[in-house]
Amino acid sequence: MKMKKNDSKYIKTIDLLRKSKPLLDSSGDIEREVIRRISSSAEQVTDSFSLLDLLFGWTNIVWIRRGLIATSVMLVALFVYQQSVIVNQLNWISRQIVINEERPIRATQPEFVRQLKLLKITGGRYNMMNSSISEDQIEILIESVDKLQTDFDNLMKIIQDDPDLKELIEKKLNEKEQRKVKL
């Protein structure tokens, strides 16, 4: 009973296929068409596979894959480290004192050095405690002596380096000395 039912279904399907277009003349044509379509589809698959393979073929080679992943991780870590260090440094810099003056060079010498200088200038005869001279005046005095000393050193250097000048000055000094004796 079941067999009969299947047979009738098969006959109906065959009839339907025979009626449907396009009609092919021979079984050879069908074969060629099927082969053409299959090979065209296979070609497409092969093309897309080779492009990916070219770009990411290295993922199949273990040592290259691991090496590149390690390099990437190191680059990211280096970037994070460097940027975090810089952010910390910038935060520190932003907390630094901002000065409104561009020429903050006025500075006084330490009191002790000033006292020593005064002691030296006056040959130890000056007593700071019993002084009636103001600090500003002392400051001016010390600055003048400093200046004088520098200018003196420079002038002596110039004189020492120039034999003619040295001779001339010595001659003048001798003349002065002789005049003193005469007087």
Next chain:
Amino acid sequence: MKIKSLKFIVSFMLVMIVSCDEPETVVTNIIHQDGSITRKIEMRKSDNKFEITDIQVPLDSTWIISDSSEISLKGDTTWIKRAEKIFKNADELNLAYTSDTGCNSYLSRHAWFSKKFRWFNTIYSFSETVGKRFRYGYPVRDYLNDEEQLWFYSPYNSNQAKLAGPDSLKYKALSDSVERRKDEWLLKSIVSEWIGEFSEQIDREPDAVLWLDSLKKGEDRIVKIVQTNDQDLDNLWQSGYILKEFIGESNALNYRTEADSALDIIEDRLFESFAGYSVRISMPGKLTSSNGFVDSSHILLWPVIDEYFLAEDYVMWAESRVPNIWAWIVSGIFVLFVGTGVLIRRNKKG
């Protein structure tokens, strides 16, 4: 005798012709990525007499120099001399320091530049150092805490502004404390320097019996004598009391000449005239660290004062970074490429 009279006459002449004090000078170093340095000097003075020997930093005829003047509201005229020169590198600047004839030429000063490639960034470092004047002195950090050191190294005007500001009492106490400790440090350093020099003088003797280590033990004794007799030091020294207390009577007699000679050396070293100035540094890229102060033009600034380099080198340093944009792009593409490859492989497997 002749030398003495020559010195006297020249000194007298100089008293007559002595000009006003040195100019108020600001030195600005603009550091470029290739290591070259544009150095600008601005000198201000109440008169128009600018002499090379008065100037605190190297300056000669090879600089581009311009003059101008400013008149204040009170009618005071300030003469301004500006000079500019490009140095190829720090070495060329150091050469200028060695051939300097200005008033601070006796100082040992040098500049240093470095450029380090660090893939994502290039780090630039620049420093200017003033060499210490004392060989046996103590570092100031041994005497001042962090807060006091900050006060000590801060520019004078900045400290004055704080003293006149709302927290003046706090800053006054800090200032007094710094002054007290600074005097202590200075005295200790001077005594230590004298001991060092004295020891060197003695070492030259063939039958020397005193050594630096043993002399150093008496350092505190001298400091105490100086502190308690600061108004009568000269007499105490002349009478030989200080030396006797330090090394005993017989040694004091034997080594009196060496002790005097060491004192002369220290005096000369201590009293060498120094003219203060300011140093400003502008670094390439973003400033990342420095030991300077930031001024109103966002440029680093350091005052250069003699006590800063008395017993230790005074280093003014700055570090900055310039991002290497190309390295960022290359790294980004590389990481993206590797990430995509790994994802594709995972999808294929899945």
